[in-house]
Amino acid sequence: MIKRIALLVVIFTLNLAAPVSAAEDGIIEGLVVNGTEDGSSIANQEITLDTHLHDAEVALTTIETDSEGQFIFDGLSTEPGYSYLVKLTFQEANYSSEWLSFSQGETSKFTEVTVYDSTTSDDAIVVAAAHTIIYIVQGVLTMWDYFLVENRSDLTYIGSKEVTPTPGGTRETLRFSLPEGASELQPGGDLMECCFYHSEEDLIDTIPVLPGAKEIHYSYMVDYSSSTYTFSHEVNYPTASFDLVVQGEGTNVTGDQLVAQEPMVIEDIWYNHLSSPELALGDILDIHLSGLPSGVDNQQTTLWVTLTLALLTGGFGFSFFVRKKRLQPVSPKGSLQHRSQRLLGELAQLDDDFEAGKIQEEKYRNLRSTKKAQLIELTQGPKDKRGNG
Numbered sequence: 001m002i003k004r005i006a007l008l009v010v011i012f013t014l015n016l017a018a019p020v021s022a023a024e025d026g027i028i029e030g031l032v033v034n035g036t037e038d039g040s041s042i043a044n045q046e047i048t049l050d051t052h053l054h055d056a057e058v059a060l061t062t063i064e065t066d067s068e069g070q071f072i073f074d075g076l077s078t079e080p081g082y083s084y085l086v087k088l089t090f091q092e093a094n095y096s097s098e099w100l101s102f103s104q105g106e107t108s109k110f111t112e113v114t115v116y117d118s119t120t121s122d123d124a125i126v127v128a129a130a131h132t133i134i135y136i137v138q139g140v141l142t143m144w145d146y147f148l149v150e151n152r153s154d155l156t157y158i159g160s161k162e163v164t165p166t167p168g169g170t171r172e173t174l175r176f177s178l179p180e181g182a183s184e185l186q187p188g189g190d191l192m193e194c195c196f197y198h199s200e201e202d203l204i205d206t207i208p209v210l211p212g213a214k215e216i217h218y219s220y221m222v223d224y225s226s227s228t229y230t231f232s233h234e235v236n237y238p239t240a241s242f243d244l245v246v247q248g249e250g251t252n253v254t255g256d257q258l259v260a261q262e263p264m265v266i267e268d269i270w271y272n273h274l275s276s277p278e279l280a281l282g283d284i285l286d287i288h289l290s291g292l293p294s295g296v297d298n299q300q301t302t303l304w305v306t307l308t309l310a311l312l313t314g315g316f317g318f319s320f321f322v323r324k325k326r327l328q329p330v331s332p333k334g335s336l337q338h339r340s341q342r343l344l345g346e347l348a349q350l351d352d353d354f355e356a357g358k359i360q361e362e363k364y365r366n367l368r369s370t371k372k373a374q375l376i377e378l379t380q381g382p383k384d385k386r387g388n389g
Contacts, residue, residue, distance in 0.1 A: 026076030027108045028084055028100060032069035035211065036117040036154045040091070042069040047113075049073045050085040078102035086111055091118035093156045093208040098362075116211055120160040124153035125174075125209060127239040134246045138293045141224060143182075146189075146217040148372075149174065149209065149237070157209040163197055174205040174216065179231035182220040189215040213372055227292045233285040242279055246272040246289065255287040347371050 028049065032042045044064050051059040065071045076084065087096035097111040129148040134141055151157055159171030178185075178201060185198055190207070197204045203218060222231070246253045249263075249270035258274040265271070279285075347368065354364040 024075055024077050025107050026078040026102050027072065027074045028076060028086065028111065029070070029072040029108070030086060030097070030111040030113065032065050032071070032088065032090075033112055033114050034069075034116065035114045039117045039154075042090070042115065043067040045069070045088055045090065047071050047086060047088040050087060051076075052083045052085070054081045055083075076102075078107055080104075084109075086113055088113065088115070090115040091156070092158050093118055093210070095210075116154060116156040118158045118208070119153070119155040120158060122157055122160075122173075122237075124151055124155070125157060125237050126150050126152060127237045128213065128241075130239050130242045132233065132242075132244050134244075134289075136247045136251065136292060139223060139225070141222045141229065141289075142219060143179070143222060144217065144219045145176065146215070147176065148213060149216055150213045151209045151211045154211050156211065159206070159208070163204055163206060170206045172204050173207060173209050175236050176203045176216070176218075177201060177232075177234040177236060178203055178220065179222055179233075181222050183223075184219075184221045186219045188219070189217040191216055191218060215372075224292060227294055228288070228290045229292060230286065230288045233287060235279045235281060235283040235285070238281050239279040240277075242276045242285075244272075244274045244287065246274075248272070248291070248293075250291045250293075252290045253287070255285050257283065257285060258287070 032045055032047065034040060034042050042065060044067070046062055047065055049059075049061045049063075050057060051061070061073060063071060063073070071086075073084075073086075076082070083099050083101045085096055085099055087094065089095075093116070095113055095115045097113050100109050100111060102109065126149075127147050128150045129146075131144075131146040133144045133146075135144075136142075157173060159173040161172045163170045163172045178198065180200070182200070185203065187193065187196060191205060192207060195206045197206070205216070222229075242258075244253065244255065244258060245264065247269060251272060253260075253272045253274060255274060257276050257279065259276065261273040261275050263270060264273055276285075350359070350364065350368055350371065353359045354361070359367075
């Protein structure tokens with residue numbers, strides 16, 4: 001009887017111990033690759049594993065890559081709730097893998113982290129598409145700016161000019177002009193709260209610009225006190241296309257280098273639409289609005305501005321605009337414009353499906369990246385790989 005009890009105790013103890021051992025046999029191995037043609041060596045780079053449990057950071061482990069850029073982290077928990085991020089800093093720019101987690105029964109993962117040589121030249125930075133959407137409430141213009149920024153080289157742009165005053169010599173990487181009197185700035189897209197600054201005239205981002213594309217959008221408010229308002233839009237980067245959309249059937253809109261397009265009517269609201277196929281660095285667009293509603297209804301203004309900012313900050317402004325563009329006369333099938341409109345529509349629908357919970361985040365991110373890359377390829381046409389030093 002005593003022997004039987006002892007045997008049960010041993011079995012019970014082993015059963016308790018087994019899951020712990022199995023749960024800590026996870027391995028993440030991978031490779032750091034330099035995506036720059038004839039790029040610098042990635043040997044002996046410090047690389048860190050960031051461990052999270054239920055979205056809370058619990059550990060940081062740092063090792064070095066070998067001479068080929070390979071690395072391995074072992075002794076990792078494979079329990080549900082654990083997730084891992086591989087990250088490193090290379091030539092003053094930060095890079096990371098996707099978040100990694102172990103499925104049931106899985107004990108190993110592989111990831112590849114691509115880095116690039118850095119440059120202080122912004123010659124390869126362009127804007128593939130830009131939109132400014134203006135919503136009008138009595139006494140207030142709520143503006144939403146969207147930029148599809150592309151780095152067309154195989155070098156990461158880390159900036160050349162320091163932002164002052166900032167600690168540690170933070171560099172400016174992107175700059176966008178703001179109209180005089182802009183307030184209540186709300187960032188969106190790839191802008192991060194930690195890393196952008198704004199003055200009375202400009203919004204400045206400090207995140208390095210990797211090869212490929214990133215979306216920048218933000219909203220702000222401008223007060224007006226008469227039936228007319230004029231502001232200047234400075235072009236900070238060569239821009240392949242620019243659209244200006246302004247609410248208000250009774251509002252007249254004119255602008256240098258802008259061509260009036262067919263107006264839009266969205267849910268019984270009239271929008272003026274002007275565009276320019278191409279803008280050069282340094283161009284100044286003087287945009288004039290007239291016929292603006294006068295008088296201020298403070299209660300209505302507060303309500304509409306609050307709702308508008310909420311929609312724009314969530315990215316719905318761009319989706320709203322794109323959905324409307326799908327109702328415009330269709331370009332001939334197979335044409336560049338037709339294909340671009342189709343991809344813009346698919347991007348908008350994808351955003352809608354994600355917001356409605358119809359698609360998982362990982363699948364959403366992958367599909368969106370693929371379609372965005374296709375859109376960029378259409379807008380820029382054939383290109384040669386270009387490096388800048």
